[in-house]
Amino acid sequence: EVQLQESGPGLVKPSQSLSLTCSVTGYSITSNYWGWIRKFPGNKMEWMGYISYSGSTSYNPSLKSRISITRDTSKNQFFLQLNSVTTEDTATYYCARFGPLDYWGQGVMVTVSS
Amino acid sequence: DVVLTQTPVSLSVTLGDQASISCRSSQSLEYSDGYTYLEWYLQKPGQSPQLLIYGVSNRFSGVPDRFIGSGSGTDFTLKISRVEPEDLGVYYCFQATHDPYTFGAGTKLELK
Numbered sequence: 001e002v003q004l005q006e007s008g009p010g011l012v013k014p015s016q017s018l019s020l021t022c023s024v025t026g027y028s029i030t031s032n033y034w035g036w037i038r039k040f041p042g043n044k045m046e047w048m049g050y051i052s053y054s055g056s057t058s059y060n061p062s063l064k065s066r067i068s069i070t071r072d073t074s075k076n077q078f079f080l081q082l083n084s085v086t087t088e089d090t091a092t093y094y095c096a097r098f099g100p101l102d103y104w105g106q107g108v109m110v111t112v113s114s
Numbered sequence: 115d116v117v118l119t120q121t122p123v124s125l126s127v128t129l130g131d132q133a134s135i136s137c138r139s140s141q142s143l144e145y146s147d148g149y150t151y152l153e154w155y156l157q158k159p160g161q162s163p164q165l166l167i168y169g170v171s172n173r174f175s176g177v178p179d180r181f182i183g184s185g186s187g188t189d190f191t192l193k194i195s196r197v198e199p200e201d202l203g204v205y206y207c208f209q210a211t212h213d214p215y216t217f218g219a220g221t222k223l224e225l226k
Contacts, residue, residue, distance in 0.1 A: 037163075039157075043204055043219060043220035043222075044217075044219065044220075045163075045206060045208075045217040045220070046217070047208075047214055047215040047216065058213065060214040062115075062214065094162060094163070099210075100151075100153045100165055100168040100169075100174075100210070101155065101165055101208070102165045102168075102174060104162040104163055104164070105162065107162055
């Protein structure tokens with residue numbers, strides 16, 4: 001069974017970087033596409049970007065040059081880094097297998113606050 | 115960016131009723147390969163979103179046949195016949211035809 005689990009700090013200071021890990025079991029990240037999605041307080045959901053089976057990436061332009069998605073195939077993990085965070089980046093962050101989004105992690109709530 | 119307009123914002127139903135959610139796109143969601151990358155997700159309280167429908171009308175594994183997706187071009191609908199307690203939550207449409215991919219604002223299905 002495909003399982004994903006996010007991990008990372010729940011509190012980040014403004015202007016710092018947010019770093020999250022998605023650990024995948026039951027399926028190799030060298031197949032398919034793997035994405036990051038976030039849900040803001042309220043109901044708004046935002047697609048952030050993905051990393052492909054080959055390691056290529058695609059990002060939401062709204063995140064401009066702040067976002068980076070990388071991977072470690074030896075550990076079957078992929079990562080999200082979001083730089084220069086503000087309070088507007090406070091959200092629950094999800095990783096998911098993409099194409100369609102058929103398996104999701106449980107989500108990690110990240111608060112940006114000093 | 116493609117804007118997905120979901121209506122209604124909230125829907126109050128009685129168990130056993132039919133519910134219908136509309137998702138209208140600011141652009142056609144038919145990709146150049148002929149496929150329409152329109153999906154529906156349900157987020158139940160305290161849970162992660164779960165895939166219901168992909169490719170407009172294909173039910174994901176284990177999704178009951180009371181969930182029916184339909185539509186084409188810019189106009190899509192999710193119908194739930196005979197609403198059951200486990201169907202309550204927030205429904206989202208999502209398009210992966212045009213980059214950046216986008217979600218609708220959500221429709222909350224609750225009991226009357």
